[in-house]
Amino acid sequence: xxxxxxxxxxxxxxxxxxxxxxxxxxxxxxxxxxxxxxxxxxxxxxxxxxxxxxxxxxxxxxxxxxxxxxxxxxxxxxxxxxxxxxxxxxxxxxx
Numbered sequence: 001x002x003x004x005x006x007x008x009x010x011x012x013x014x015x016x017x018x019x020x021x022x023x024x025x026x027x028x029x030x031x032x033x034x035x036x037x038x039x040x041x042x043x044x045x046x047x048x049x050x051x052x053x054x055x056x057x058x059x060x061x062x063x064x065x066x067x068x069x070x071x072x073x074x075x076x077x078x079x080x081x082x083x084x085x086x087x088x089x090x091x092x093x094x095x
Contacts, residue, residue: 007041008032009063010054010079019052019079035063048074055080 006028010016016032023030033041035054051067053060055078067076 004028004049005047006030007048007051008054009035009038009041009051009067011035012054015054015079015081035059038063038067042070050075050077052077052079 006023008016008019008023008030010019010032011034020030020032031041031048041048048071051071051074053064053067053076064076
């Protein structure tokens with residue numbers, strides 16, 4: 001069985017490191033990118049099994065849309081902090 005490849009997009013370095021540790025414990029390969037440099041993730045010849053996106057990134061809706069345009073068949077998980085304000089739905093933007 002191959003290890004899942006996870007793309008982690010987050011501008012919050014502390015949270016990204018914490019999530020990366022958990023994913024590695026679960027025997028996942030993790031590639032971390034900040035939102036401004038996420039385009040380089042598509043340059044590698046890697047088929048990601050899932051994408052985790054930090055909710056504090058600027059222009060979250062446009063980032064989610066660009067991810068969906070590149071890989072619309074990969075699950076996307078949104079990472080939020082417990083103390084963060086509620087997010088509005090991005091479903092209308094992606095559809």
